[in-house]
Amino acid sequence: MQKLCNRERYCLFKSRYNRSRTLFSFAVAGFCFMLFNLSTAQAQSPENGEAAEGQTEIKPLQIGDTVPEELWNLPLQVINHPEGKDTITLDDYRDKKLIILDFWATWCGSCISTFPKISKIVEARRELVKVLPVSYEEMQKVERSFSSNKVIKNSGIEETIVEDSVLKAYFPHRIVPHYIWLDGNGRFLFQTDASSLTMENIDSVITENPVKLTAKRDSISFDKDLPFDANQFDVGRNLERTVFLTETPGIPSLMGQPRPLRSDNQFVRAYAVNTSIERLYELAFPDLIGIPRNRRKIDAEIDAKSLLCYEFIGKVERKGDVRLKIKEDIDGFLGVTSNLKREDVDCYTLQIDEELYRTREHLLLGERQTVSNWVRLVNNTPDNIPLICDFEPYKIFIPLLPIDASYAEASKTLKQYGIELKKDRRDIAVFYLKERRSEK
Structure with a gap:
């Protein structure tokens, strides 16, 4: 039969398979999924993004700013230069109508897969366009990739800047590939992802025809160790959200069965405030309401006195299986399996x-x-x-x-x-x- 654990209120469940569980809150937001899960297709981000030396002394450039002279003339270390040079400057390409800085990394498959496309653009507009790959990684590591990676070897990519910290300080970003578009006067035109690298867009820029490119905006301040709401995400735009909280003093025990939100009927909401674990399951199994205790077979160590707050918000089209989703939420949170059967x-x-x-x-x-x-x-x-x-x-x-x-x-x-x-x-x-x- 049911065993009651006399624990502190945050220790709701304990077994030899689950030493302890603490309360948590999570939210599944659609735009967060796109930003951080499209790594293989569009963008990737290093876990240990290296801070540039002296970065605090450099003021990042904004779109519309002009590259300062000291950056034009700054020696930049390169490998694989067609003329065998060890360093170059941006000033070497000041005669071009368009300079694109291509920030990449050897571990970034989507960066490397774009190299053949870049080479074709450069070959077609060599007199007018210069694309400069830029890597923060050590020279030896990049050299190994240039010699061993077949895509890079066959892409036609020439030199790449290595061991960079200064360019990244002027053009901060979090996700690669990252493309900075500069005109021949050094004016910062755009920052984009790879989707904007089309011949049509290139030609519009070099002929000074109007072109509107989608800006790539990285969240520089994002801290992976903080919850989404602490990272200033708009959690109100969730496609789906589940939240568990401890007892909240000053509010009576309340429960709301799944129904459309009054503020947005595209979403359905279910909630419970200061509710026992057993009663919480009434959101998942409405027929559980009124079933007496001798027809509730509890074979798990739960603290029957602990009270929880719970909220689920999801799209209306999920209404048919909202009950199942709630059941999975509670089961997963407690580390149990539940079932109501005849x-x-x-x-x-x-x-x-x-x-x-x-x-x-x-x-x-x-x-x-x-x-x-x-x-x-x-x-x-x-x-x-x-x-x-x-x-x-x-x-x-x-x-x-x-x-x-x-x-x-x-x-x-x-x-x-x-x-x-x-x-x-x-x-x-x-x-x-x-x-x-x-x-x-």
Whole structure:
């Protein structure tokens, strides 16, 4: 039967498979997914983004700014230069109509896969356009990639700047590939991702025709160790969100079944405030409401006294399986499996001979109770066999009976008033909550 853990309120579940669980909150936002999960297709970001030496002394350039002379003339270390040079300057390409700085890394597959495309652009507009790959990585590491990576070797890419820190300081970014577009006068035109690198866009820029490119905006201040809301994400734009919180003092116990949001009927919301774990499952299994404790089989260590706050918000089209999603949320949070199913169960049933009861009712002297009250007390004692009443019990009175009365004792007392207690077997709903076993 149910085992209650006398823990502090934040320790809601403990077993030999799950040493401790603490409360958490998460949100699944669609735009966050796009920003940080498209690494293989569009963009990648190093976990240990290296800070540039002296970066705090450099003021990052904004779109519309002009490259300062000191940056034009700054020696930049390169490898694989067609003329064998070890260093170059941006000033070497000042005669071009367009200079594109291509920030990349050897571990970035999407960066490398764009090299052949860049080479074709450069070859077609060599007199007017210069694309300069820029890597922050050490020379030896980049040289190894140039000699071993077949895509790089066959791409036609020439020199690349290595061991860079200064260019990244002027053009800070978090995700590569990252492209900076400069005109021949050094004016900072655009910062984009690879999708903007088309011949049509290149030609529009070098012919000074109007062109609108989608700006790439990296979140420089993002801290992977902080929750989304602490990182200033707009969590209100979630496509789906699940939140678990501890008890919140000052608010009564509340529960809201899944229904469309009043503020946006494209979304459905379910919530519970300061609710016990067992009652929380009523959001997942609405038929659980009214099921007594002796039909709730709890085989997991949960703190029945702990109260939780829970909220789920998801798209309306998920309404059909919102209950399943809520069940998965709670199960996953507690490390258990839950189920509500109908099955044949041993039980006791009550039938009444109403005529006999009416002739004996006057014999009920002293304290008495309704049949419904006695049935409720019996069924809300976890170890008792389910008791089912086959008649309307609310206005039928019986003597006071202990909830642990034996079958013989209860049967004898009830029979005097035309009520028969029988052993039976019925198809009834039973709720199961079991500890999730670790897979071997």
